[in-house]
Amino acid sequence: MPTPTDHANPAAGPSPLAPDWLEYPRDPNALVPKLWAAGVSRDDDGEIAVQGIPVSRLAAEFGTPLLVLDEEDFRARARAFRDAFDAAFAELCGGVDVYYAGKSFLCTAAARWVAEEGLRLDTASGGELAIALRAGVDPAHIGLHGNNKSDAELRRALDAGVGRIVVDSLDELDRLAALAAEAGVRAPVMLRLTPGVHAHTHEFIATAHEDQKFGLSMSAPDAGQGSGTAGSPAAAAVAQALAAESIDLLGLHCHIGSQIFEAEGFGVAAEKLLGFLAEIRDTHGVELAELDLGGGHGIAYTAADDPRTPEDIATTLASAVRAATERLGLACPRISIEPGRAISGPSTFTLYEAGVRKTVSVDAPDAAGGAGGRTHPRRYVSVDGGMSDNARPVLYDSDYSVALASRTSTEPAVLSRVVGKHCESGDIVVRDAYLPDDVARGDLLAVPATGAYCHSLSSNYNQLTRPAIVAVRDGQARVIIRRETEEDLFARETGL
Structure with a gap:
């Protein structure tokens, strides 16, 4: 079993634990255009913005988790x-x-x-x-x-x-x-x-x-x-x-x-x-x-x-x-x-707030595929949503990407796994990604291409309330589906 080492720092550079398709980023702050809606970019302060609206403003006004749709x-x-x-x-x-x-x-x-x-x-x-x-x-x-x-x-x-x-x-x-x-x-x-x-x-x-x-x-x-x-x-x-x-x-x-x-x-x-x-x-x-x-x-x-x-x-x-x-x-x-997906999917990203961060040690196989490999660190970053707002990773082993959204960083990128807050070990939002080493509680993370099937498959598992959906058009953001409240959780109960 991997041993939690919350204060350990993974080594910078490519990790042997990363899948073959995941390349080590030259610049962990760069956004890959094909993953994002056309209106998404980093502003002069380094924040991810949608049609000029920074994610910090969206989080302050609408809360997180939040689905942000470029109409x-x-x-x-x-x-x-x-x-x-x-x-x-x-x-x-x-x-x-x-x-x-x-x-x-x-x-x-x-x-x-x-x-x-x-x-x-x-x-x-x-x-x-x-x-x-x-x-x-x-x-x-x-x-x-x-x-x-x-x-x-x-x-x-x-x-x-x-x-x-x-x-x-x-x-x-x-x-x-x-x-x-x-x-x-x-x-x-x-x-x-x-x-x-x-x-x-x-x-x-x-x-x-x-x-x-x-x-x-x-x-x-x-x-x-x-x-x-x-x-x-x-x-x-x-x-x-x-x-x-x-x-x-x-x-x-x-x-x-x-x-x-x-x-x-x-x-x-x-x-x-x-x-x-x-x-x-x-x-x-x-x-x-x-x-x-x-x-x-x-x-x-x-x-x-x-x-x-x-x-x-x-x-x-x-x-x-x-x-x-x-x-x-x-x-x-x-x-x-x-x-369907080809229209709705890239138009939206999910905005989360980072919480608990920990690093675990993972035994990697040796060159021959045996058990004699070295131990390597993996960073876990928890966010305030998870499988209730994106069930696709647990259903289909789907891969996603993630970016530090509320700022840029000069720290090296380390192999990270973004996970949710549900009581399931399979509650993984992004299985493998390189994030800056200094990602910490309170940072905003953005997961692109969540417009398809995330809202449609969402649930109240662990009685989490489902997130709001905000549409941005002409530089203005408006709620098109409001955030659920705890009162909504009781709405169908008959014994109250």
Whole structure:
């Protein structure tokens, strides 16, 4: 067991305990641009500032932990996807419908932003649908996802007149057809398929392989490789949807995973679905009008990550779609995509206040991988949040970066681990980072790229209250989601 040595100082320079991807910084005060929103920089006093507002002012006014969102950056990333995909697909299908994936981050303000920037909105539950409707988003521009939608959620979507319901199973298709007939309407349906494309990502966020809960398989049960889709759940769903008078089958949908940097998987998935559209044409005499290729485009959480630009993503995908439609003699359907993390993630950082600092001794393996290596120090810095405001490290082993935010330092950088205040040893915010040796209680630390899934996955574990979210626009900060209070913790109790 490592022995705590609170007053020991780790040696400056690269640590043998650091992962291979983590480089020792030449300047620990420098900010890596791809990790931060466009409006973030260090001011003349050395503080991290958002559109000129220093973090010390934000902490004093709004408290910590605090999610700080650069609204102009969020909007710019939304426009970038809209413009890049419209340009790349203009000749193929007249442009693209960009659905912002609300599951990454959603509140009424964000829903209005994406609508104002010309995007549509994808929701994954009745609660997300409620937010979209409360925000005034045109129901015709809303999609409803989910692998286990309740009858109440389906009825609400039909009553609201959403533009698409992404059906995930034959059971759901049966229920939706009955509910739509009961309501005297035709349900607009996209069928979610699993094309069997394996994304290079964490197992639990790769969503197009067969062994998972989402979608309708394109493979027939017990069929061999290359046997086509005849007899598959996907083929059965198409036939069933086309035969149902209360179903308006718009097209097909797939989503191969999340935090993906490689282009190849998206192209392969597009080719497989376009091939299936050709089969539907040849079998049923119908050319479905829409094809949704999902989202999942990766962002930079660390300096080692190399995200692709919307322009690169769009042109690469358009090339694959063009080649497949020409080969199949198929008119290009209207394409839609669902970026979420790539819009919301880099727009936000989380601001924490540092607390307890300690250094432990860790036995590192020797050159042969044995137990005879030397002991090396690791610095632990605790902050006033943790897994309740960012569950991704404990769920997915996700890596993040961190910067000393309230000042600069001339001290050398030492290997550090930023941890939360929860009663869990796995409560790690940033597993490996180099921070200045003099980081101490009261300093402000900023963790970039926390706009996606941090608020969405937040909890009250250990009865911590969830942090506020502040949006900055035109140099002005305002609360868009207030900080929870202890009274909120009692709000649902009945025995008080």
